[in-house]
Amino acid sequence: MTEPCNIAATLPRLAREQPDRVAMRCPGADGRYAPVLTYAQLDARSDAIAAGLGRYGIGRGTRTVVMVRPTPEFFLLMFALFKAGAVPVLVDPGIDRRALKQCLDEAEPEAFIGIPLAQIARLLLGWARRARRIVTVGTRWGWGGTTLARVESQGEGAGPQLADTAPDDMAAILFTSGSTGVPKGVVYRHRHFAGQIDLLREAFAMQPGGVDLPTFPPFALFDPALGLTSIIPDMDPTRPANADPEKLHAAIARFGVTQLFGSPALMKVLADHGQALPTVRRVTSAGAPVPPDTVARIRALLPDDAQFWTPYGATECLPVAVIEGRELEATREATEAGAGTCVGRPVPPNQVRIIRIDDGAIADWSQAEPLPDGEVGEITVAGPTATDSYFNRDAATRIAKIRERTSDGSERIVHRMGDVGYFDAQGRLWFCGRKTQRVETARGPLYTEQAEPIFNTHPDVRRTALVGVGEPGRQRPVLCFELLPEVAAMRRDAVADDLRALARRHPHTAGIETFLCHPGFPVDIRHNAKIGREKLAVWAAQQGERRA
Numbered sequence: 001m002t003e004p005c006n007i008a009a010t011l012p013r014l015a016r017e018q019p020d021r022v023a024m025r026c027p028g029a030d031g032r033y034a035p036v037l038t039y040a041q042l043d044a045r046s047d048a049i050a051a052g053l054g055r056y057g058i059g060r061g062t063r064t065v066v067m068v069r070p071t072p073e074f075f076l077l078m079f080a081l082f083k084a085g086a087v088p089v090l091v092d093p094g095i096d097r098r099a100l101k102q103c104l105d106e107a108e109p110e111a112f113i114g115i116p117l118a119q120i121a122r123l124l125l126g127w128a129r130r131a132r133r134i135v136t137v138g139t140r141w142g143w144g145g146t147t148l149a150r151v152e153s154q155g156e157g158a159g160p161q162l163a164d165t166a167p168d169d170m171a172a173i174l175f176t177s178g179s180t181g182v183p184k185g186v187v188y189r190h191r192h193f194a195g196q197i198d199l200l201r202e203a204f205a206m207q208p209g210g211v212d213l214p215t216f217p218p219f220a221l222f223d224p225a226l227g228l229t230s231i232i233p234d235m236d237p238t239r240p241a242n243a244d245p246e247k248l249h250a251a252i253a254r255f256g257v258t259q260l261f262g263s264p265a266l267m268k269v270l271a272d273h274g275q276a277l278p279t280v281r282r283v284t285s286a287g288a289p290v291p292p293d294t295v296a297r298i299r300a301l302l303p304d305d306a307q308f309w310t311p312y313g314a315t316e317c318l319p320v321a322v323i324e325g326r327e328l329e330a331t332r333e334a335t336e337a338g339a340g341t342c343v344g345r346p347v348p349p350n351q352v353r354i355i356r357i358d359d360g361a362i363a364d365w366s367q368a369e370p371l372p373d374g375e376v377g378e379i380t381v382a383g384p385t386a387t388d389s390y391f392n393r394d395a396a397t398r399i400a401k402i403r404e405r406t407s408d409g410s411e412r413i414v415h416r417m418g419d420v421g422y423f424d425a426q427g428r429l430w431f432c433g434r435k436t437q438r439v440e441t442a443r444g445p446l447y448t449e450q451a452e453p454i455f456n457t458h459p460d461v462r463r464t465a466l467v468g469v470g471e472p473g474r475q476r477p478v479l480c481f482e483l484l485p486e487v488a489a490m491r492r493d494a495v496a497d498d499l500r501a502l503a504r505r506h507p508h509t510a511g512i513e514t515f516l517c518h519p520g521f522p523v524d525i526r527h528n529a530k531i532g533r534e535k536l537a538v539w540a541a542q543q544g545e546r547r548a
Contacts, residue, residue: 004162004165004166005165005167006163007171008083010224010225011039011042012162014039014224014227018039021038022229023038023229023230024037024042024075024220024223024229024230024231025229025230026070026075027233033231033255037076042075042076042079045152046079046161047083047159049077049080049151050081051154051155052150052154052158053080054084056133056146057133058081058110060085060163061169062110063087063107064086064112065107065109065111065112065128066078067093067113068118068137069115070217070237075230077113080161083163084161084163085165085169087173089107089172090172091104091175093238094525095525099178099183101125101126103175103183106185107128107173107392108130110132110133112128112135114136114137115137115138116136116138119134119140119143122143135151136148168189169189170189171189174186174218175315177287177315179530179532181534185390185392185393187388187390192384195383195384196385197222197225199347199383204322207227208227210227210229210258211257211258211259212230212231214261215235215237215248215262215263216261216263216287219261231251231252233248233251234248238525238526240265240269241523245270245272245273245275246273249273257279258279258280258282259281260280260283260284261284261285261286262283262285263285263287264285264287264288264290264291265528267283267294271298277301277303283298285308287524287530288531289431295332298325299326308325309322309324309325310322310325310343310344312343312344314418316387316400317415319347320347320379321343321344321345321350322343322344328344335453336456338454338506340449341431341432342430343429344429345429350381351381352379352429353380353381354370354371354378354379355371355380356368357377357435358378359435360399361398365404365405373422373425374425375422376447377420377422378417379420379429379431380414386414400418402414402415418434419431419435420435431449432449433447433449434448439468440468440472440473440474440475441468441476441477441511446466446468446477446508446509446512452479454502454503454509455502457502458495458502460484460498461483461499462484463481464480466479467537469514469537469540477514478540479503480517480536482521492517496516518539522536
């Protein structure tokens with residue numbers, strides 16, 4: 001009998017083969033890691049919840065918002081929903097309230113599962129008005145529906161649950177971080193999750209038996225399929241920059257963590273703390289380019305034979321390419337001279353191609369213009385994890401997806417990453433920035449990732465952001481910068497003069513004449529690493545108006 005294409009399909013086998021092995025540890029309210037789920041418990045309890053959800057009317061194809069903190073209940077629910085063939089809808093809860101409401105309206109959920117605070121917000125802010133199946137994780141007050149505890153008790157004894165899902169069946173709707181606009185709901189099919197597991201296993205040579213610390217909790221959903229134990233960190237996953245390094249190190253040491261995932265902001269927390277990571281064999285960081293200094297400092301904390309990987313990708317397609325820290329450090333000099341950030345080589349069987357930049361839709365691949373190595377253009381990818389569409393966002397789908405007829409006569413989707421970059425002579429992909437954040441000057445385009453690393457080398461600068469003021473084609477480039485916390489504000493004019501001198505050393509940045517000190521860049525809620533350059537551009541324009 002063929003196993004269903006489903007991320008939860010490995011759980012029953014793991015429960016049979018290693019029933020007492022710990023699948024997941026989560027921190028309790030007191031910070032202790034009391035809640036533990038073995039593979040047998042994760043499988044049996046998610047079976048009961050899946051059966052209970054089915055009896056309540058949440059089953060195959062039911063779009064279900066999940067707003068639950070990264071507790072055991074979150075992971076039990078997610079695997080239960082996959083087993084039931086339902087469609088979880090995940091949105092970052094910390095995004096702007098209006099954007100969050102728009103996301104939930106677009107998803108048209110039929111069910112809403114959340115903690116009491118989420119249920120109160122649902123009622124007060126009008127979220128998910130069409131949802132008719134309400135499940136509360138915790139105490140239910142006066143808003144109707146049922147509770148997760150009751151759902152689980154009603155499903156106990158029902159036996160194994162696993163919907164016969166097909167590769168093309170919708171598996172989830174995962175919203176993007178919204179770093180460049182209102183988040184979009186990415187339609188994941190079961191084959192996309194299966195493809196991600198295969199690519200992650202091959203790209204990083206993952207072997208069963210490791211212990212993972214995933215600081216972005218949804219990534220823990222991959223761990224059972226990879227045969228790993230998850231240690232959910234004691235931190236606010238929406239504020240990785242504010243994580244307590246002592247708590248992270250305590251978990252790493254206590255449970256012998258062998259691999260960890262974190263955004264560049266989380267990596268900086270660990271690098272600044274400076275404590276060695278002797279048990280960790282693999283570190284993975286994604287969400288934005290990792291500053292070269294952070295890569296070097298993290299590698300210095302790891303054992304000599306450990307690996308630091310920075311995969312390149314997006315919610316719509318992950319992983320696309322990967323590079324290991326040693327090679328990334330070898331490209332640091334080129335990055336800091338304005339070459340862009342090297343993101344490595346495509347992960348097979350992905351096909352990554354560069355096409356001429358086009359802000360409009362490209363319906364068919366025959367209309368795209370591939371570019372030779374060395375020329376900056378749009379990054380596109382076709383492969384097993386390239387998603388097909390955004391939910392209820394037809395215009396966005398047309399902009400981001402290209403249909404291509406392959407040599408065997410079949411049709412596939414090519415995803416436009418929304419990024420610009422190029423291939424070098426060694427077949428390595430270089431990231432140069434977001435397409436929508438390029439600065440179109442009268443002298444030609446400037447790309448953020450080919451400019452900012454030059455200025456990030458200044459010893460008093462925390463980070464920089466290139467923005468354009470004015471109409472595209474005649475934009476004035478403005479370099480915004482943040483000072484390090486320990487640098488006095490009175491130094492900003494001197495630092496601006498230094499940055500101006502740096503700009504003149506490179507032909508492509510010589511035209512940048514405006515340098516503005518900003519108190520604190522806006523960043524995305526998910527990784528705290530993607531800079532909100534659109535907001536900074538508005539701020540920069542306002543500074544110009546005040547000075548005029």
